[in-house]
Amino acid sequence: MAGENITEPRGATKWLLRANASFVYIFFYIPILVLIVFSFSDNRNVGVWGGFTLDWYRDFAESDNTREALWNSVQIGLVATVISVVLGTASALALERFKFRGRAVFDALLYLPIIIPDVTMAVMMLLFFSEAAELFGFSKGFATITLSHIAFSISFVSVVVRARLGGMNDRLEEAAMDLYATRWQAFRYVTLPLIMPGILGGGLLALTLSLDDVVITQFVTGPGWTTLPVYVFGLIRKGVTPLINAVSVVMLVASTILVVLSLIAQRIRGGDTV
Amino acid sequence: MGGPSVTAAVELSGVTKRFGDVVAVDNIDLAIADGEFFAMLGPSGCGKTTTLRMIAGLEFPTEGSLQIFGDEMGTLPPNRRPVNTVFQNYALFPHMSVRENVSFGLRMQGMSKSETASRTSTLIELVQLGGMEKRKPDQLSGGQQQRVALARALVNEPKVLLLDEPLGALDLKLRQEMQDELKTLQRELGVSFVFVTHDQEEALTMSDRIAVMHEGRLLQVGSAEEIYERPSNRFVADFIGQTNLIDGTVADRDTIVLANGSKVAATTGHVAGTSVAMSLRPEAMHIGRPEDIPATHATSSLTGTVTEVNYLGVALVYRIAVDWIELEVRAPTVSEVDRLKPGETASVWWARETAQVVAD
Numbered sequence: 001m002a003g004e005n006i007t008e009p010r011g012a013t014k015w016l017l018r019a020n021a022s023f024v025y026i027f028f029y030i031p032i033l034v035l036i037v038f039s040f041s042d043n044r045n046v047g048v049w050g051g052f053t054l055d056w057y058r059d060f061a062e063s064d065n066t067r068e069a070l071w072n073s074v075q076i077g078l079v080a081t082v083i084s085v086v087l088g089t090a091s092a093l094a095l096e097r098f099k100f101r102g103r104a105v106f107d108a109l110l111y112l113p114i115i116i117p118d119v120t121m122a123v124m125m126l127l128f129f130s131e132a133a134e135l136f137g138f139s140k141g142f143a144t145i146t147l148s149h150i151a152f153s154i155s156f157v158s159v160v161v162r163a164r165l166g167g168m169n170d171r172l173e174e175a176a177m178d179l180y181a182t183r184w185q186a187f188r189y190v191t192l193p194l195i196m197p198g199i200l201g202g203g204l205l206a207l208t209l210s211l212d213d214v215v216i217t218q219f220v221t222g223p224g225w226t227t228l229p230v231y232v233f234g235l236i237r238k239g240v241t242p243l244i245n246a247v248s249v250v251m252l253v254a255s256t257i258l259v260v261l262s263l264i265a266q267r268i269r270g271g272d273t274v
Numbered sequence: 275m276g277g278p279s280v281t282a283a284v285e286l287s288g289v290t291k292r293f294g295d296v297v298a299v300d301n302i303d304l305a306i307a308d309g310e311f312f313a314m315l316g317p318s319g320c321g322k323t324t325t326l327r328m329i330a331g332l333e334f335p336t337e338g339s340l341q342i343f344g345d346e347m348g349t350l351p352p353n354r355r356p357v358n359t360v361f362q363n364y365a366l367f368p369h370m371s372v373r374e375n376v377s378f379g380l381r382m383q384g385m386s387k388s389e390t391a392s393r394t395s396t397l398i399e400l401v402q403l404g405g406m407e408k409r410k411p412d413q414l415s416g417g418q419q420q421r422v423a424l425a426r427a428l429v430n431e432p433k434v435l436l437l438d439e440p441l442g443a444l445d446l447k448l449r450q451e452m453q454d455e456l457k458t459l460q461r462e463l464g465v466s467f468v469f470v471t472h473d474q475e476e477a478l479t480m481s482d483r484i485a486v487m488h489e490g491r492l493l494q495v496g497s498a499e500e501i502y503e504r505p506s507n508r509f510v511a512d513f514i515g516q517t518n519l520i521d522g523t524v525a526d527r528d529t530i531v532l533a534n535g536s537k538v539a540a541t542t543g544h545v546a547g548t549s550v551a552m553s554l555r556p557e558a559m560h561i562g563r564p565e566d567i568p569a570t571h572a573t574s575s576l577t578g579t580v581t582e583v584n585y586l587g588v589a590l591v592y593r594i595a596v597d598w599i600e601l602e603v604r605a606p607t608v609s610e611v612d613r614l615k616p617g618e619t620a621s622v623w624w625a626r627e628t629a630q631v632v633a634d
């Protein structure tokens with residue numbers, strides 16, 4: 001065979017590795033498959049097949065509650081993404097390009113939201129906003145959710161953009177300036193196009209995180225600002241119907257598309273030209 | 275140096291560059307003439323790149339003055355200096371095609387579209403990259419990337435072109451081809467080239483003048499011959515070409531006492547008592563048996579034992595142990611019967627003026 005080489009496992013090892021891989025895939029994807037299958041089942045009880053139907057999807061599309069939750073999610077997601085992309089990119093540039101006092105500390109702190117548990121973050125945010133509410137007359141809702149999402153998304157954007165900046169040759173901006181570009185032009189025509197895949201990837205990641213978040217949102221949400229995942233979580237407590245399956249499938253598909261786009265964006269070579 | 279009293283293309287006076295505690299460039303005075311092919315040569319870390327970057331405006335001197343065609347540069351940014359750079363490893367813009375790379379400088383200067391297009395095409399032809407305009411840098415060979423870098427700088431018609439080890443990444447054959455091309459291009463354009471290299475052969479064959487740097491200081495500036503034949507100090511003698519450095523002390527105007535007490539004649543140029551080294555090029559010495567030493571060369575000869583003979587085709591390389599040192603001598607090939615063999619006693623002698631006396 002053409003593909004055989006010295007590092008390729010043989011015999012029993014090969015067989016075991018294959019079995020393991022299959023097992024992992026089954027373990028991951030069977031539940032997803034079950035979820036999808038029963039979202040098309042014409043029976044209120046999940047797990048009992050009642051014939052094919054699209055009713056649950058129609059319920060989803062026609063229910064005011066789900067539509068409002070979806071619209072909330074989208075609004076919050078878009079605003080949070082745009083702001084966290086700008087701030088995350090700026091902090092990535094600051095960390096890669098400038099040496100300033102406290103850089104190491106700033107660097108470490110930026111990773112914190114990635115590391116600490118969601119619940120901790122949620123409690124922090126809740127406490128912060130209840131203080132802020134007293135001070136500034138803040139009401140819980142759109143602003144608090146969006147701010148919380150920005151708070152954790154910045155870190156992710158920053159990490160992705162920095163990876164891109166780190167791989168960039170510092171001489172390129174110097175070459176641009178040697179070729180009569182101003183600092184701004186060097187950034188605009190050389191650096192920005194080269195880190196654009198990182199910015200796009202980071203943005204899509206931020207959008208995915210915002211659309212999927214339950215824990216933090218649930219702590220800081222206010223009246224009228226239920227997001228889709230939070231709504232689903234609420235529905236489950238009233239009993240599981242295939243409507244939940246349908247909503248979940250829609251969210252699954254949307255997240256998958258966003259993550260795939262994010263990965264593609266990070267892989268492309270970068271940049272349109274002047 | 276000196277020359278006619280025209281304004282130098284680049285002039286550095288008392289230029290020093292410090293990075294924290296590191297003195298990268300130490301009080302350099304240097305004038306590069308218009309239209310000159312000027313090489314800066316020295317071992318790694320001696321400050322060549324830093325000097326070039328200061329001329330380009332990518333670093334600013336800590337002390338001293340830097341002028342380009344008589345204009346004080348001060349802290350003028352690179353985009354406002356009439357010089358362009360061919361970077362080490364080229365620094366081509368990876369997201370732009372060959373054409374976009376080459377036209378970048380003109381577009382940044384706001385030149386009209388038609389002028390930009392025609393000048394870009396001319397330069398692409400000049401460096402023989404016709405037909406590759408649409409390719410991205412990573413679809414080019416090393417030599418082709420090098421040409422793009424050259425075209426990208428030259429399209430702006432700089433008054434001075436700075437090149438930082440432009441051939442360092444190329445293999446030997448391509449390197450030699452590019453050396454010829456660069457030299458021809460420089461002669462045709464009449465632009466000053468400031469060429470950084472740590473390859474001395476490259477510097478010797480290509481340049482009008484060479485500056486030898488060591489630990490941030492400028493040790494000697496001169497033509498290839500001057501530097502090779504009249505090195506100003508021990509480091510230059512040792513660094514340029516191969517040589518035998520024989521330690522000794524100046525006795526008087528034309529005598530040196532070597533470490534083993536023997537006296538040799540040489541134009542010393544230093545006061546008595548100075549410890550110096552006598553530099554003898556391997557090819558500047560004659561070799562024979564002790565009885566072959568011409569009477570006139572009695573005080574410019576040494577005798578020892580052959581330890582090794584290597585056959586190099588056109589030449590024979592002998593290693594000869596003389597008391598405390600080993601000399602390398604390169605002589606024309608002679609038939610095997612006439613050759614000195616390891617273990618035999620051998621003498622070397624030289625024309626007095628070929629022995630260069632250098633201090634530390």
Ligand SMILES: Nc1ncnc2c1ncn2[C@@H]1O[C@H](COP(=O)(O)OP(=O)(O)OP(=O)(O)O)[C@@H](O)[C@H]1O
Binds near residue numbers: 317319
């Ligand atoms: N930005 C910097 N910060 C601190 N030290 C520096 C910086 N740039 C250069 N140096 C130091 O200055 C000295 C001269 O460096 P330079 O790059 O000019 O050497 P070079 O002659 O070009 O060497 P090479 O042949 O290896 O390219 C070195 O000791 C280097 O470590």
Ligand SMILES: [Mg+2]
Binds near residue numbers: 322323324438
């Ligand atoms: Mg260098």
